[in-house]
Amino acid sequence: MFDTLSIKEFSKLTGIESSTLRYWENIGLFTPYARNPTNNYRHYSTEQLPALNFVTTLCDLDVPNKTICDIKNARTPKLIIELFDEHAHHLNKQLYNLSHRYSVMQIRRELMLQGLEADINELSIQEMPAMAISIRSRNEGSEKQTFLEHISETALNRVNLSFPVAGYHESIEAFTLNPGSPDYFISIDPHGTDKKKASEYLVGYAMGNYGEVGDVHNRLSAFIRDNKLFPVGPVYTIYLHDEICTENPDNYLVQICVEIFIKIFDKIKEP
Amino acid sequence: MFDTLSIKEFSKLTGIESSTLRYWENIGLFTPYARNPTNNYRHYSTEQLPALNFVTTLCDLDVPNKTICDIKNARTPKLIIELFDEHAHHLNKQLYNLSHRYSVMQIRRELMLQGLEADINELSIQEMPAMAISIRSRNEGSEKQTFLEHISETALNRVNLSFPVAGYHESIEAFTLNPGSPDYFISIDPHGTDKKKASEYLVGYAMGNYGEVGDVHNRLSAFIRDNKLFPVGPVYTIYLHDEICTENPDNYLVQICVEIFIKIFDKIKEP
């Protein structure tokens, strides 16, 4: 008789917990090579490693234990190919979901940090890099939606919702007129096919629930007037802090970016 | 008072099962907006969607319900960033595992199909494309390992094991001498950095447990002699059917590929 391993040794060799090995025996998934007749100890053998590999490989593919049991004694290449085909879709979906969640986490981390580091009482002119976004919907019709109405309408689409929400106003005038109802609702989505242009922006902040921006539109207008700026492009309202990181909507932090004209004179001054 | 939704309506809006909503209320994770005082029905509101988004976003990141409960009323950007940082590693590992499993499934599917379509009693000359592999270990020393010994020694490395095992003999002579103990053990790993060369191969098959090839080495030698072939390269023994798709080791199917010299005369004849 060749070498045989105790449950502890076999557990160490394979990385599978003793409790799991006992459970797998109970449900008939994987049985020890033999039992010691006097003390009833389990004995495993290295000859069983291929049999174990069958079990762990299918486990890893999220095939239920019950199914593995059922096909164990009847497995054929045809059957396993069919099983794989069934599970391919499932795995693919999981893979997509997981990478999506990872993106959500990363972009939210980034925005939260920006919020923490921002001087939220000041207005400033910043050169901002391009940022991928995706358009959720155009906000048109007789009654323009607010952020909350938009969120309510698209609640089903959880994939979209989990990326931070933002608004897009076509001009500073549109923003000033109705800060809470942008012309487009967008998502800060790193895989989005649209872009927030790399450009010079006048940047301000406001705190409050979705759509509430306090007096920031007045302060922005005054700043533009005083500094003789030329706001040219759209206005982005980007929620850096939202329900994910604070309970009280009064603490939501929104960044307002107004694209401005880069004065040619300043440009020339640069090296 | 504005519009309020029944549990069924809210479930439909959000895609979350009624039973889950009830469970989440039980553990204090997510509470309805109000209750009807007479019949005790739950009422939900669209105003709750951000609060729900907080819960589902963290759920999606595999944060335990208990943890979500605990931080719900104390969440701050700092805390959430810390939580994300903790989970980033976890998610990354999952992502890696999942894509690995997908690869395992795909390559196994491919090999199983090849096994099903092969005429296993015939020898043939085939032009085979390059195939990515990875070297598991060199098989050297006084006593050369068999496949089973190798599998036993590397059992802990489940990631490696789940790819199909193959052998690499440096020459047809080495293979004939000891078919069950190759010079290298390799994995059929689509992301491997090594390669089975694209070339013309003499291909045969054998059935049986790891290392058992019956008389195929004799048949290969005879074929080479009769057809005046020049075996130049290594010999690959690739398990197309193994423990994953059949219980009885007698049914394992191994493909033997002997790289042969492509006669220049034949080459010139091609268009």
Place this chain on the structure above:
DNA sequence: TTGCTCCTCACGTCACGTGAGGTGGC
């Protein structure tokens, strides 16, 4: 009275993990 939606509460499920109490051989 009949449907209908909702309610509570207990128990089931899946794949284990834990812990109590006991055994065999050095």
Place this chain on the structure above:
DNA sequence: TTGCTCCTCACGTCACGTGAGGTGGC
């Protein structure tokens, strides 16, 4: 006698799902 490894068996865990029995308003 003391450790040590192993045993069985019952119960716990996590995040729900299911199903029985009952209620309120049309």
